[in-house]
Amino acid sequence: MARRTSRELDCVIIGAGPAGLGTAIALTAIGGLTWTVVERGRIGQTFLDWPAEQRFLTPSFTGNGFGATDLNAVHPMTSPAFSLGVDYPDGPGYARYLGAVAEHFGIAVRSRTEVHRIHAEPRRFRLATSRGALRARTVVWAGGEFGDPGRPTFDGAELGQHASTEPAWAPRKGRVLVIGGYESGIDLACHQIGHGAEVTVVDPEHPWDARQGSDPSFLLAPRTRQRLRTAQQTGRLTLIGTARITELAALDDGRYRARTSTGTELITDSAPIVATGYGSGLGPASPLFARRPDGWPLVDANDESTTTPGVFLAGAGLRHDQLRFCFIYKFRQRFAQVARTVADRLGRDASALEYWRSAGMWTDDLSCCGTECAC
Numbered sequence: 001m002a003r004r005t006s007r008e009l010d011c012v013i014i015g016a017g018p019a020g021l022g023t024a025i026a027l028t029a030i031g032g033l034t035w036t037v038v039e040r041g042r043i044g045q046t047f048l049d050w051p052a053e054q055r056f057l058t059p060s061f062t063g064n065g066f067g068a069t070d071l072n073a074v075h076p077m078t079s080p081a082f083s084l085g086v087d088y089p090d091g092p093g094y095a096r097y098l099g100a101v102a103e104h105f106g107i108a109v110r111s112r113t114e115v116h117r118i119h120a121e122p123r124r125f126r127l128a129t130s131r132g133a134l135r136a137r138t139v140v141w142a143g144g145e146f147g148d149p150g151r152p153t154f155d156g157a158e159l160g161q162h163a164s165t166e167p168a169w170a171p172r173k174g175r176v177l178v179i180g181g182y183e184s185g186i187d188l189a190c191h192q193i194g195h196g197a198e199v200t201v202v203d204p205e206h207p208w209d210a211r212q213g214s215d216p217s218f219l220l221a222p223r224t225r226q227r228l229r230t231a232q233q234t235g236r237l238t239l240i241g242t243a244r245i246t247e248l249a250a251l252d253d254g255r256y257r258a259r260t261s262t263g264t265e266l267i268t269d270s271a272p273i274v275a276t277g278y279g280s281g282l283g284p285a286s287p288l289f290a291r292r293p294d295g296w297p298l299v300d301a302n303d304e305s306t307t308t309p310g311v312f313l314a315g316a317g318l319r320h321d322q323l324r325f326c327f328i329y330k331f332r333q334r335f336a337q338v339a340r341t342v343a344d345r346l347g348r349d350a351s352a353l354e355y356w357r358s359a360g361m362w363t364d365d366l367s368c369c370g371t372e373c374a375c
């Protein structure tokens with residue numbers, strides 16, 4: 001169990017979401033380490049902040065005993081489906097699961113403690129937090145993406161309501177525009193159609209048509225595709241995949257006008273919904289990472305910053321070449337990798353982590369991740 005101490009710690013983990021807690025549990029396998037988890041809100045704060053209607057799109061199912069750990073679990077001996085009794089958890093439910101996991105594994109979390117700055121000093125880090133300073137030899141950034149909503153840059157974009165906010169989910173009638181057609185956009189379109197709205201989704205990448213490959217990071221989830229088919233059958237859903245929105249304006253009568261790159265005008269009866277994703281959300285860790293050409297943080301084979309040794313990245317912002325670790329079942333494969341690298345750096349025995357490998361929750365050879373399904 002982590003010991004609370006004001007002296008220099010071996011590791012500070014920032015964020016008590018699935019990535020931070022999962023990494024912390026992996027660290028418990030290494031004896032004698034001092035570390036802590038720092039969280040600006042409460043355990044699972046992102047899930048507590050999810051709009052009330054938001055649910056998981058990755059299903060939970062307790063296949064653990066047969067080597068198929070629940071997709072949303074952060075440790076092979078746990079299963080949200082088992083503890084919550086649902087297959088698509090909502091935000092508060094999943095936060096409850098995370099709280100139970102933290103309690104079971106004795107993970108001490110310093111809640112209501114926000115990290116404002118991380119200073120890299122020779123062989124150590126000094127963290128300025130809302131509750132005083134911390135010193136550590138290594139740092140794991142697990143601050144998540146939810147606090148970094150991606151916003152388009154066209155004129156009037158600020159009039160849109162981001163998919164991460166409650167107003168985007170408030171039931172609407174009349175004509176609704178959704179900008180962005182990947183998971184969040186289609187989720188919201190189906191949701192508003194369920195409330196009787198007439199919805200237009202605009203996305204020049206037309207993700208709803210993607211059929212290439214079998215990686216769910218590039219395809220709509222089966223549940224989303226199923227809901228999309230039902231929404232299309234209402235005749236109240238229009239998908240525009242040949243244009244992008246170039247301008248939004250508020251009209252005097254309370255309606256909104258959107259212009260597209262092909263010159264079409266769309267009039268909507270409520271503020272357009274912006275479902276254009278999230279950034280990498282590095283927050284105060286941002287200066288400690290170089291960026292890939294696509295803007296995502298650059299890490300080495302151990303998920304360690306290429307510019308600041310001793311700083312690691314855990315969570316949905318993780319990228320290796322073409323691989324996106326944007327789901328729990330993907331990024332959890334790296335908890336043991338980070339824990340082992342921290343242990344190696346500090347000269348500690350990490351052999352107990354082999355349990356994670358035998359439980360199928362440690363991938364260190366990433367060349368195996370690209371397998372395509374034959375049918």
Ligand SMILES: Cc1cc2nc3c(=O)[nH]c(=O)nc-3n(C[C@H](O)[C@H](O)[C@H](O)COP(=O)(O)OP(=O)(O)OC[C@H]3O[C@@H](n4cnc5c(N)ncnc54)[C@H](O)[C@@H]3O)c2cc1C
Pocket residue numbers: 014015016017018019020038039040041042043044045046047054055056057058072113114115116142143144145146147184278283284314315316317326327328329
């Ligand atoms: C709308 C939405 C739906 C999603 N659905 C799924 C899904 O169905 N399945 C799936 O696998 N993935 C899903 N994802 C991806 C998803 O983000 C994650 O799987 C998960 O939340 C990422 O976990 P995390 O621990 O990296 O980040 P988070 O869960 O966001 O946890 C980060 C924590 O860090 C804290 N924090 C941030 N900054 C600081 C700071 N400066 N100081 C202290 N604490 C800080 C936050 O308060 C938060 O509690 C979804 C994402 C979104 C946005």
